[in-house]
Amino acid sequence: MQVIIVPNKEEMGKRAAALIAEQMRAKPQFVLGLATGSTPLPLYQELIRMNKAGELDFSTAITFNLDEYVGLPPTHDQSYRCFMNVNLFDHININKAATHVPDGMAPDPDVSCEAYECMIEDIGGIDCQVLGIGSNGHIAFNEPGSSLASRTRVVKLTKSTIKDNSRFFARTEDVPTRAISMGIGTVLEAEGIVLLAYGANKADAVAKALEGPVTVSVPASALQLHPRVHWIIAEDAASKLRLEWER
Ligand code: PGA
Secondary structure (H helix, E strand, O other): OEEEEEOOHHHHHHHHHHHHHHHHHHOOOOEEEEOOOOOOHHHHHHHHHHHHOOOOOOOOOEEEEOEEEOOOOOOOOOOHHHHHHHHOHHHOOOOHHHEEOOOOOOOOHHHHHHHHHHHHHHOOOOOEEEEOOOOOOOEOOEOOOOOOOOOOEEEEOOHHHHHHHHHHOOOHHHOOOEEEEOOHHHHHOOOEEEEEEOOHHHHHHHHHHHHOOOEOOEHHHHHHHOOOEEEEEEHHHHOOOOOOOEO
């Protein structure tokens, strides 16, 4: 586990992009696990810049997103498919057919979750998984109480996550209450993981996940069990850490 504390979210994005770019250049058909939310945006902006500058090629890359709301079609402006197109895929030379986001409209979501797991396995697994962390310590939509061995499945969102995400919807009642999410067990199978965090509202979750016990109460604490995790944390989100980490 490597913890890197950086001054701000711009630096967080640049450090993460540099790390991912180095790995991508070393492996054609790189399988990148992606996340949504405000956290990865500085990373995506830097990846777009690198791609436009000819420094990083996405033409053979394959991506898998962590999660999607149940009941939102890909065309809905708050769907995670739409988010990925607008914030990354539309601006880089990636083959859209090689970008995967769970299907929130699948007629049988359970079958679709199993198929998603199979696709990841068939391709040989995820080389690098990008993660944010929720203010309640969740990773993807694995809310507190999720089994550390969980797989891709339909999950119910907690009140705190619905409240956090209501800022993107006209009314809190419009926020979907269920999502399809890769499980913690799925995430832990990635070859490498890059967890990003910025903002004072993440400081408690980051401290508990990094320096507290491994517990289902803090899903991100499960990352302590993974041998190759880079935590790239902006100062404000690192403010409650007690141990001496790299700066
Ligand atoms: P955020 O969400 O990036 O919008 O803060 C992170 C998360 O919930 O994983």
